[in-house]
Amino acid sequence: MTDKNSAIVRDRVAVASREGSARFRQGTFLAFLGVLAFSGSFPATVYAMRGFDPWLVAIGRAVIAGVIALICLKAARLPLIPPRHLWRSYAAISLGVVFGFPVFSGLALDLGATTAHSAVVIGLLPAATAVCAVLRAGERPRPLFWLACTAGALAITAFTLTRGQSTAAWPDVLLVGALVSAAIGYTEGARLSRETPGWQVISYTLVLSLPLTIPVTAVLAFTTPVHPSPQALAGFAYVGLISMFLGFVPWYAGLARGGIARAGQTQLTQPLLTLAWAWFLLGERYGPATVAAALAVLVCVALTQRART
Template identity: 70%
Template sequence: MAGGGVVAFSGTFPATAFALRGFDPYFVAIGRGVVAAFAAVVCLVVARVPLVPPRGRLGSYVVTSVCVVFGFPLLSALALDAGASVSHSAVVVGLLPLATAVCAVLRAGERPRRLFWLSCGAGAVAVTLFTLSRGGGSLAVADLLLVGALLSAAVGYTEGARLAKDTPGLQVISYALVVALPVTVPVTVLLLVTGQHVTAPALGGFLYVGLVSMFLGFIPWYAGLARGGIARAGQTQLLQPPLTLVWAWLLLSEALELVTLGAALAVLLCVAATQRARS
């Protein structure tokens, strides 16, 4: 089930790149939350469930919202706008399942084997070397934004997975979107009236990140995390970087360089080792 979410998320960076051809990164990041919230409210009404989360869990939904509705979308959009290619971004964010596993370990109080931490360190070193090699020996602003994006997503995935243990995935992401509405709606309206250059590719990319990346993809993803556990479901995330590289090649004509492919493979091996060590 989590695999459906991974396939949906794999198109996020290419779709964001298309959206940035007509909209500014702030509108792409915040506006997608409004589009997704509209779909979420419709689904909640049809399902005849409350439109607001339980008061006792409001704090967890706020954390999830800050991370997956604001943090990852905004930081990743800014990274792409700052010059990071989709392929480059896919390699850096390839550490997401590793970061998610670390958050789950810290949140659940697990004590994984030493191999887990060694693999985490190796993955971080692989990504650092890759980014340094592409940035002339220094980390670019876009790389720091991508690291912030993956950390934000990791926390949001972990907190959302905890909520999804006894709440349907549809309600988890819907409530996270509803909680964000007091911020996303006025900011989106303000950004819209300041002027955006609407083109067909930009609109298509924006609708994808709004409806698929921000809403539909989370339904099977959170359900899969709750049913199979973060460790097992995290293994399906290994497919995300290769899929994103393929979409970047097919849709954006980005070259598949050997350095990028090698770094992606190194990250995949490290992440796979962490999942095996923690299972």
């Protein structure tokens, strides 16, 4: 190979490297926007359950989001259902994020799990999502990634478990179910978002779920106690509009751009953001340990972003 050809190859490699780095940064930023939206989910769920049954909140939120998704697909003049060969993937997403995570986490909160204790789920979720990315999406992070991922999960778990909160066995089992459900839904949705825009992925998921979520919500609305206070309505609106729809738009796009395992590590910051919302909205108080945990998590996130897939 001549010197001229070598220089051309080096230039192309350098350009590709810069484009790849820019794509990773964009993915990380978009994923963080999703995390910011999701961080208010637990406090909003607590608000919503002050006026509505936990099952109604868990399923009804998908109806709110599904109607919005239907309108968006119609406005964009897109088919209301995805290609048939993708239905299995959309079913997995639906089971994970439309039914699994909202139901399991809502019941855990209803049975006594505090917002602080429930943050353990979010602390472990990035690690679970990374494992799913390896098993389902074919990603292969470097050892540095796994070390930083493990350190971040341990840091946030230690922080939340030392807040002086305790729960019974059943809420913990439900939180584990929420963890597994979300990891599967996130991975499958991000995998589809490589070819389909993230807003369409979550829209198709919600629309395909409407034949089940609408009748179940209608039955629950007439058979469970309903006390629609302004606070409960605000919480219900948040989990339906933000947690169940808008948050997934940048989240899936970020995972697809930045890598499911890598961009997903931005969710290590979600427990701390959730605790901040709990302090502001629910009156929970935290001490200097919050600052120490925040710094530890930010270091771990930075390390995962430096580790190339």
